[in-house]
Amino acid sequence: MRFVDTIVKKREGKTLSTEEIREWIRGYVQGQIPDYQVSALLMAIVFQGMDARETYDLTMAMMNSGDLLDLSQIRGVTVDKHSTGGVGDKTTLVVAPMAAACGAKIAKMSGRGLGHTGGTLDKLESIPGFNCFLEKQAFFDQVNRIGLAIAGQTGNLVPADKKLYALRDVTGTVDSMPLIASSIMSKKLASGSSAIVLDVKYGSGAFMKTLEDAVALGREMMDIGRAAGRKVSVIVTDMDEPLGCAIGNALEVKEAIDTLCGRGPEDFTHLCLAVGSLMLVTAGIVRDEKQAQKRLEEVLANGAALEKFKAMVRAQGGDVSVVDDPRRLPKSRMTTELRARQDGCIDHMDAMNLGTLAMQIGAGRRTKDDAIEPETGIVLRAKVGDCVKEGQVLAQVCHNVPLEQEWIHGFYDSISLSGSPGQRRPLIREILTSY
Known part of the structure; x- marks a missing residue:
């Protein structure tokens, strides 16, 4: 069966057989099926989904595409x-x-x-x-x-x-x-x-x-x-x-x-x-x-x-x-305390924005080739549900280059204050x- 037939089959919402899934994974890993065809199949899966059997077959085909770690040498329950x-x-x-x-x-x-x-x-x-x-x-x-x-x-x-x-x-x-x-x-x-x-x-x-x-x-x-x-x-x-x-x-x-x-x-x-x-x-x-x-x-x-x-x-x-x-862990060249600009209670924090801000000062990677600066990042001094006074420290930022105003604005945009304590969602x- 040509791989294009597999693409069309999934595009039309039909289920792929165990063998079709195995041949897809085997052929792709071995370089016999090009990226552009696999991209088309992946997009068809995004729109049409897979049933439980297909998903299991895909998992097993991927698992068996390389080495398996045999933990039988380990004594006890892993x-x-x-x-x-x-x-x-x-x-x-x-x-x-x-x-x-x-x-x-x-x-x-x-x-x-x-x-x-x-x-x-x-x-x-x-x-x-x-x-x-x-x-x-x-x-x-x-x-x-x-x-x-x-x-x-x-x-x-x-x-x-x-x-x-x-x-x-x-x-x-x-x-x-x-x-x-x-x-x-x-x-x-x-x-x-x-x-x-x-x-x-x-x-x-x-x-x-x-x-x-x-x-x-x-x-x-x-x-x-x-x-x-x-x-x-x-x-x-x-x-x-x-x-x-x-x-x-x-x-x-x-x-x-x-x-x-x-x-x-x-x-x-x-x-x-x-x-x-x-x-x-x-x-x-x-x-x-x-x-x-x-x-x-x-x-x-x-x-x-x-x-x-x-x-x-x-x-x-x-x-x-x-x-x-732990004070012997790597330390940043600079630290900056960001303080509350008004009285209030934290009712929301945008976790993703704060994570992105940490990445921008060296704590994460934009691409796999980026180097991480392990000493950089943010330490929050208040969280959702806490009430703060104007001037109270919200966070300590550990960084190696000066913080740009845009970065600081981004931090304050990530934290919402109101007149009453926010309801912290159950963890x-x-x-x-x-x-």
Whole structure:
């Protein structure tokens, strides 16, 4: 069958066979099908959608397009977590050592970030000497030894997703539920963990803008995982304002360390406990969320979670002294305090605008070749629901070049004040489980 027939078939709203989907992915990865034809098929999928069987077949074809990470050498139950991304989301840096301190095995392959701030690897590389790239055997040995490793992707995992995502990004075909679900789940399944927790964000600072879409995406990914024989749970969380107070790589590492020491922001700590609880229950390490939360609170209080983080930093060549004294993390050349221009109560923060502003001063990448300045970013001193007086500090900006007036105007445009406290939306909106 000619590939153009596959395009026409989907354009007309018909379902593609398992073999047609496999041949599409195989031919594209091998360079036998050109970008322009795949672009046409992707656009047809955006308009016509895919049913559950097609989406599962696409996920499996993408997963099998390269290497698979076999975690059978790891002793114990492996559990992974993934976030669909948001402003100030440094959750992995806290929940991974917390879960490891409770007996879970965390063999996590993470990535870098495009957009407002860096990904998990960029954040960890704020720690001097931290090595994000481990040989496969060293990765397994570290997880067996200390229960935790966070490293960059090695080998040739899911090459189909790399090619397809790059093409979707420049052809207006990112916004498709089946394509999003298959992209995320192909990587999670290829990474080998037996249990997976997905944190699906929605709101102004997330890709999914509505609760309904976030829940639908969560259900679709959970169904794919179940069909593939994995235990998958989903937590749907709000990203209408930044998570925690820090936006920017070294700043977020400091906030993660503060949280592991029991002094993190209330909203961020709450989410870490919820995600960590779901990881322990989904992996079968504890019976229920109540027991899981108790265990997690214990490892925060007794320092065991912090020690796991230290052990990972030490094992991967990082300077452990920054964990004891986060002031040793990279510092910006300049800091500026932005103050309230009037009395009032914060009733809204535009998370995406604040993330974009952080990117503009070096905390994120516009293109994959941009260098991140880990010391730059924004630390919020007030959030939605807080009332402030004129002159009170709203945020501290860490930057290496002078702030332009346009940037400062953009900051004030991102924060709305009114005469009464704003209603902070609940952070956790839905929990979906398959157990």
